[in-house]
Amino acid sequence: MMKYSNTYIKLGDAFFQRIEPATVAEPKLQLWNKDLAASLQLSSDECQDKHKLAQVFSGNELADSAEPIALAYAGHQFGHFNPQLGDGRAHLLGEVIDNENIRRDIQLKGSGRTHFSRQGDGRCALGPAIREYIMSEAMYALGVPTSRCLAVVTTGENVIREVALPGAVVTRVASSHIRVGTFQYFAARGDIESLLSLADYTIARHYSDITDDTTERFVQLLERVIEKQIQLIVQWLRVGFIHGVMNTDNTAICGETIDFGPCAMMGVYDPATVFSSIDRNGRYAFGNQAKIAQWNMARFAEALLPLIDCVQDSAVKRVEPLIINFSTQYEQAFNTMLANKLGFAHPDDADIEHLKELLIIMHKNSLDYTQTFTQLTNSFEQADIADKLKATLGSWYDSWQAKLCAANIDFAAAKQLMQHHNPLLIPRNHHVEEVLDKCQESGNSDAAEHYLRFLRSPYNAQNGMAYFQQADAEADENYHTFCGT
Ligand code: AMP
Ligand code: MG
Numbered sequence: 249m250m251k252y253s254n255t256y257i258k259l260g261d262a263f264f265q266r267i268e269p270a271t272v273a274e275p276k277l278q279l280w281n282k283d284l285a286a287s288l289q290l291s292s293d294e295c296q297d298k299h300k301l302a303q304v305f306s307g308n309e310l311a312d313s314a315e316p317i318a319l320a321y322a323g324h325q326f327g328h329f330n331p332q333l334g335d336g337r338a339h340l341l342g343e344v345i346d347n348e349n350i351r352r353d354i355q356l357k358g359s360g361r362t363h364f365s366r367q368g369d370g371r372c373a374l375g376p377a378i379r380e381y382i383m384s385e386a387m388y389a390l391g392v393p394t395s396r397c398l399a400v401v402t403t404g405e406n407v408i409r410e411v412a413l414p415g416a417v418v419t420r421v422a423s424s425h426i427r428v429g430t431f432q433y434f435a436a437r438g439d440i441e442s443l444l445s446l447a448d449y450t451i452a453r454h455y456s457d458i459t460d461d462t463t464e465r466f467v468q469l470l471e472r473v474i475e476k477q478i479q480l481i482v483q484w485l486r487v488g489f490i491h492g493v494m495n496t497d498n499t500a501i502c503g504e505t506i507d508f509g510p511c512a513m514m515g516v517y518d519p520a521t522v523f524s525s526i527d528r529n530g531r532y533a534f535g536n537q538a539k540i541a542q543w544n545m546a547r548f549a550e551a552l553l554p555l556i557d558c559v560q561d562s563a564v565k566r567v568e569p570l571i572i573n574f575s576t577q578y579e580q581a582f583n584t585m586l587a588n589k590l591g592f593a594h595p596d597d598a599d600i601e602h603l604k605e606l607l608i609i610m611h612k613n614s615l616d617y618t619q620t621f622t623q624l625t626n627s628f629e630q631a632d633i634a635d636k637l638k639a640t641l642g643s644w645y646d647s648w649q650a651k652l653c654a655a656n657i658d659f660a661a662a663k664q665l666m667q668h669h670n671p672l673l674i675p676r677n678h679h680v681e682e683v684l685d686k687c688q689e690s691g692n693s694d695a696a697e698h699y700l701r702f703l704r705s706p707y708n709a710q711n712g713m714a715y716f717q718q719a720d721a722e723a724d725e726n727y728h729t730f731c732g733t
Contacts, residue, residue, distance in 0.1 A: 249294050249304055250354065252313040252342025256424075259449060262434075262442045264317035269307025269339045270360025270370065272417070274404025277302040278374070278693045279381050281398050284421060287346050288354075288398070305399040305419045307339060307359045314341045318362035322436055323429030323497025324547055326531055331436045333429060333497050334364025337371060340425060351453060353425050354398070358417045368732065371407040374400070375684050376733035377416035378696050380508040382683065386675040386703040387505055392483040393476075394505040395422035400693070409733070414688075423504055426450055428544055429497030431551035440554050447555055454502050466555045467566050473548060474574055476503025477541045482581045484537060486589065487674055488514040488617045492524040493731055494532050494540045496547050510729035513674050515719045517610040517617040523677070525728040538582070542574040588669040589621055591652055591662030599651055606648070609641055616719040621670035624648075628659045671706040672713065675699075678723040679716050 256263065277298045285295050295301065303309040310316065318335035325333075338357045346352050357380075358372025381397040388394050403415040426446070434443040447466055451458050458468045480503050484491065491498070492510035500506045512523035519535020527533075532540060549567040557563035587595035590603050610620055627634040627645075638645045652662050679699065686695035702713050 249290065249300070250311045250314065250341070250344060252311060252315070252344060252354070254313075254315050254342045255351070255453070256319075256340070256343065256353075256449070257315050257317060259445055260442070262320070262439065263430075263446070264319050264340075265334075265363040266316070267318050267339065267362050268310065268316050269356055269417075271308050272306045272403035272405055272415070274402075275302040275306035275308055275417075276402045276404065277305070277399065278402055278416065278687075279378065279397070279400040279696060281381075281385070281396065284396050284398050287348070288344055288352065288421070289347055301399065302401050305356070306401040306403060306417045307341075307356050310341070316341050318364055319425055319430070320364065320433055321427050321429040321497050322433040323427070323495050324432070324544075325495045325497070326527075329432070329436070332364070332433070335362055335425075336365040336368045337361070338420075350423060353420075353422050355420045355422070355425060356417050357420055358403075358415065369407065371403075371415050372418060373407050373409060373413040373733060374402055374416040375413065375688065376509065377418040378684055378687055378693065379680060380418055380420075382680055382696060382700065382703065383508045383511055383675055384505070385700055386706070387487075387489065389704045389706050390483075390487050390671055390674070392487060392489065392505060393480055393503050395420050395500075397421070420506075422500065422506060423502040424450075424453060424500070425506070426453075426501045427497050427506075428499040428501065428548045428551070429495075430501075431548060432496060435551035435554065443551070444555055447552065450501055463556050466552050467570070470545070470549055470552055470567055471570055473501055473503070474545050474570060474577070477545060478538075478574070478578045478581050479503065480505065481538050481541045481578070482585045485534075485582065486585050486669065487671055488534070490514055490521060490523060490532070490534045491537065492522075492527065492532055492729055494537065494544065496544050499541075499544045499548075501548075509731045509733055512677050512727065512729050515616055515618075515676065515724045516614045516721050517607065517620070518614075519611070523724075523727050523729045525730055538578050542571065542578070545574060546571050585669070588665055590624065590648065591657060591666050592655065593657075593665060595655075599655065602644075602647060602651060605644055606641070609644055613640055614721070615640065616721070618671060618674050619717070619719060621666070622672055622717075625663060625666040625670055628663045667707060672709060673702055673706040673716055675703055676716070676719065677727045678720040681727075 316339040320334045322331045323333050339359045340355045343351050361370035377400045384396050398419040401417050405415045406412040407415040455472045498507040510524035514521045514534050521534040522530045553563040583600045683695045683699045
């Protein structure tokens with residue numbers, strides 16, 4: 249079924265443990281991502297046989313070309329360095345080339361213990377598996393760079409959390425699973441040879457337009473990864489996504505969102521929003537995500553130092569400007585994003601200052617982030633909505649429209665731009681939880697499939713969508729998410 253062509257494994261034994269997924273008692277296919285399967289060039293015939301799919305994507309049946317490995321990596325977790333984390337419950341089966349000619353990792357998660365499991369059981373419960381599927385699919389449709397899920401298979405076995413829960417294996421597809429923490433793993437060991445292989449592998453796989461063959465290529469790698477991180481965070485901020493656990497082991501070098509464990513969506517606009525139960529100091533709060541990405545990039549730069557110059561001070565001098573410049577670069581990207589959300593394609597600095605005032609007003613008045621932008625978009629043609637906004641946003645509303653006029657932007661053009669940058673629908677926490685409860689009660693995934701039908705076109709109004717557009721500020725106030733689910 250899957251024809252893998254594996255390159256990561258050629259990096260050598262220091263990079264992984266060869267280990268097969270654990271077999272499971274009674275695999276049953278719960279969710280299958282047809283679109284993604286088609287992009288991975290799986291034939292539709294092959295995808296008809298649910299029994300076979302369950303066997304393959306539980307890890308019970310391995311393709312001849314699969315070479316399952318658990319990846320080694322380190323990472324800063326909440327600011328503290330752990331020299332060895334690694335895939336404690338995941339198996340990379342291999343890589344496939346998709347229909348855009350991009351190499352993708354196919355990884356099982358919840359597929360059993362590995363050398364890196366520490367105290368963990370190597371398993372995943374069904375709820376979090378479906379949650380990752382829903383959230384990543386929603387993010388993909390929102391236009392945010394992300395890993396995706398191909399399948400969720402129940403195992404027919406229980407996993408023990410606070411209570412016994414049905415176990416599942418989720419198949420994750422990503423451009424790669426190389427993380428900042430992968431570089432840190434080798435840097436911390438002083439294994440410069442492996443660090444060099446990893447950096448060159450990463451350049452070849454993700455940044456192949458870097459052609460310099462001097463040590464300058466590693467500075468360029470850093471520069472490119474920083475750019476990708478900035479684009480990623482700005483997209484998160486555009487849609488109200490809070491990752492929840494931006495540890496360096498969860499920071500993918502390819503710039504995709506990975507690890508959806510404690511993630512959540514912000515309803516009411518508040519930069520201090522945190523849902524993760526273990527993030528007591530708000531390190532990974534909504535409005536802190538750019539700062540943390542910069543911090544993570546500084547850790548990435550540190551890991552690259554030995555490749556850049558054997559004299560550490562000289563190496564530091566070459567990377568420091570890039571880390572410092574992160575703030576300005578991010579600020580520009582953020583400003584453009586915010587301006588686009590408000591109808592300006594090419595804002596000037598005075599416009600930006602005015603647009604940012606909206607965020608302050610939203611915060612002060614506890615306004616819903618997504619709904620406010622939707623209302624602003626609709627207000628051009630709907631006088632009742634415009635009146636309502638004038639009441640809540642005060643003079644800001646009229647001066648916003650005046651600024652659009654002063655910039656010679658007609659309202660139709662502004663509206664169109666805003667429709668592209670402001671989703672009508674995001675995967676709101678209370679709806680996701682409701683859907684997970686329904687799946688659990690019914691023992692099937694119909695509720696998830698129904699919800700996904702809407703989430704897959706978040707910029708287009710659809711019949712029946714209104715229900716899922718509703719905010720629930722009270723539910724959000726009491727909402728908590730968890731790691732290691
Ligand atoms: P995460 O918070 O999901 O990024 O996970 C951090 C680390 O804990 C990674 O090394 C995971 O592989 C590991 N881990 C999380 N849950 C489990 C589990 N149930 N069994 C084994 N390892 C786990
Ligand atoms: Mg992780």
